Amino acid sequence: MRIVALGGLGEIGLNLMAVECAGRAIVIDCGMMFPDEPALGIGAYVPRMTWLEQSHLTIEAVVLTHAHEDHIGALAHLLRRFNVPVYGTDVTLAFTRRRLAESELDEKIDLRTIAPRDVFAAGPFTIEAIRVTHSTPNSIALAIRTPAGIIIHSGDFKIDDAPVDGEMFDRERFAQLGAEGVALLMSDSTNVERPGRSGSESSLKPILRELTSRARGRFFLSAFSSHLHRIRQVVEVSREFGRRVAPLGRRIAESVRLGMEIGQLNFPPGMFVTPDEAEFLEPHRLSYLASGSQGEPMSALAKLGADSHPRVRIEHGDVVVLSSRFIPGNERTINTLVNRLYRQGAEVVYDAVAPVHVSGHASQDELAELITLTRPKNFIPIHGEYRHLSRHVSLAIAAGIPEQNCFLLEDGDSIVLNGTGARRGARVDAGRVIVEGVDAGDMSLLGERRMLARDGTVTAILVVSAQTGRILMGPDLVSRGLVSGNGTSEHMRRATDEVRRRLGAIGGPFRANESRVKEEIVRAIRNYFSDELGKRPLVIPYVTEV
């Protein structure tokens, strides 16, 4: 039997894994990812599913560990290809259903709700859900009984000993499985760089209380919309201070509604108000849950910063809390947001100035604890970039797993596991594709945009006579994003001369479909701007006959 890493291990930051035995497989998680180069305007990445499609596996089930986008976001892309049941806890499936509805797939899908300690069969596997703690409720790890022994997949987890919902990380069950014998542990590497323990989500309550009490005006907090624990704490604190809570932004309003439906946000009626109702409340009687903690351009927070929100304006005395980590690549946008909110008169509080965020991922001591509890024979670090995976291997070795039993896999790598041990298997095709709007595209688009962004573009137009092959018009050069106003005309004139010289050297007659002419045009323009300005614009040669 084989474990195949299709995403989440290394550069492809979205999670997808297959566990296969004799042609029958289960898929664990199926995530999407937002771009870390927002300038390039890429909507989202989803995993390339070529291998799943071509490997002729029978996929028996998809099992989702928790409700985050990087674990559930690409499910629609998988389900369009494979009609399989999807397992997850109530919270996970509630968010998944919302996601599928956006893809107009929700009606047709077989979603099966499971609870921690539930056991179900999928093909040759028996799967048990084990409760972990994380930044969204009812997250689970998986214990998969296979012919080659028990495999544990940690999902995303931390060990929170004072969880907001009182639902404890299931140490007991992990220890029992450890005693029974675990062939392989795959464990979340996200925070392997952090020493000690991650701290409990509930440790935020005192600072939330302090900030709320300090706000003379309204209290705004922005967190990930699926972070129902965080939302719950904000509401609890608001209630202590006689504030009602208004969700601001479509996504957060939906999450609050979901949270109420599935019993994660149990508050008396009237605790939540709509933004319309909020306008009748005094500032110190009001908290807002606003979307946009990553500086997303169309979010409620971004509009507040730009003073363009249709309903709400920041006023002096308002406190705005960005209660999440800043995702790398977003810092610049978030910086701008913070500066703008300050300029509107708010006091802005974020991770750099006060401990207003606690991570949902295990730090070093918790990672070591999971290894100690489960005592696996073999170990694969998952969910991280190469440096995280590498450090997690070192940690596992220090925790007592023999070096030769630790496997640093990257996306596309696989492991073959049998009764006697584990070894590396063949590489498979893995990667990601772009989704923009409704279309999924290949990555060459991204290469074009990178070139355009860095060095701009030059279109060279040449009109030749269909009868004689003589040049009727051109070469004429049009550029954008290459050189600025001052220098444009002179550079264009000289580059045009250069193209003309080359065409003269080739000599006519010219034809529209001659690739040599186009190649010469591209080369002449590239060389000119490379030599003169050190720039390599994207050149579009256009030759037409009339």
Added chain:
Amino acid sequence: MRIVALGGLGEIGLNLMAVECAGRAIVIDCGMMFPDEPALGIGAYVPRMTWLEQSHLTIEAVVLTHAHEDHIGALAHLLRRFNVPVYGTDVTLAFTRRRLAESELDEKIDLRTIAPRDVFAAGPFTIEAIRVTHSTPNSIALAIRTPAGIIIHSGDFKIDDAPVDGEMFDRERFAQLGAEGVALLMSDSTNVERPGRSGSESSLKPILRELTSRARGRFFLSAFSSHLHRIRQVVEVSREFGRRVAPLGRRIAESVRLGMEIGQLNFPPGMFVTPDEAEFLEPHRLSYLASGSQGEPMSALAKLGADSHPRVRIEHGDVVVLSSRFIPGNERTINTLVNRLYRQGAEVVYDAVAPVHVSGHASQDELAELITLTRPKNFIPIHGEYRHLSRHVSLAIAAGIPEQNCFLLEDGDSIVLNGTGARRGARVDAGRVIVEGVDAGDMSLLGERRMLARDGTVTAILVVSAQTGRILMGPDLVSRGLVSGNGTSEHMRRATDEVRRRLGAIGGPFRANESRVKEEIVRAIRNYFSDELGKRPLVIPYVTEV
């Protein structure tokens, strides 16, 4: 008299300030800045000098506080316009001379070396240099005696009580000026978000020692090339362990040479070796000072990560230390670099996993100390984004300066100061321009690149008869970076139909110079892709007559 903020206060992250009295002025610092959107390929920003050019001031001197790019990098752009003497300490001018040589300006400039506690006259001002501690040696603050009282400009500073070179922050002089009476303090806001004190540069030595001793192979360290204190410590530690030091990269080699020339790096001959000589040394006898701690694409570190360095290859047992903070916007590039170095077999150490960097900027307690020492009547926070400036004002108020005497200026703002007090003056023109290669351009180039990067480009070509005005060829659409392979042809066909429909509605005859035709083409294409894909490509309409 007037203080004019031309850069460094708010969004324009490069420093430039003018202090003016009756038409005569001094300029303090003149910085450039590298882009925080590297994808857009912008070489660098320099301040727009329109106001300095048009205000008919007599500029008496430029005074440089220290050797960093964001304080000296745009000097050539200023000196091409104004022929004025430039004052700075030996270290500052050594780096400045290198910078000017790159602009072929070094021969013609009147550079005047000053030392801390030196006093010199410039127009109506008497200026005194006061030693501060910072991440490059011989950094100074300025005390400027003016008809309206003493103005103190902190430069960039921290208060390091155990500086590597033994040269102490001049508390005594600040206190004397405070006793004499300071009309205005302008102070560095960079690290106002950090509580406590910044810690001494020399506190790094134990960890450098530990990491060097741990390295079975070579020891690599990358820091800013002007950070001669850091370089000195690396060399001292290497010497303890019998390692010689090889600078790797042009910029760092130049800095080492400068540091030796000006007496900042006093080591016996043979302590430094060239990369050629280094090849004869055993790994544990060798340290490298490598350039590229920000992941710069052509740097030594980047080449090591890509295994494309012409001389050096990373091997198992090598330790690589990134000894600098990660500048926002660079995280993604640095992440990739770290992953690659790991993959080559190095152990990589950076700020997130070990305290291998100490900031050169004052934290809250040091900022308060400078205020207490100088007891200024008025206060302006400088060097920071809006949020830093805002927090620094709060800190100054808490330190005892009346709120109405604190001025939160942004670039383009000015303050009028006279014997009785300070008040806001008129706004002036301030901003930044792009420098790429040798050309300075306006910002519209950046707008074009943003559009190209996000949504790509469509060129629409139409060839009409010069005689009849009838369409001979086209409309023909060529796109790049807009939609990916799968969908291109269908979208292009439909967008072309849309353009054809519009042209039909207008009706001919068509002329090349008709703006209405071009506008219709642009509108048709924009609308199509906006409606169909939510994209707004940069459209280039091209109509020609033959």
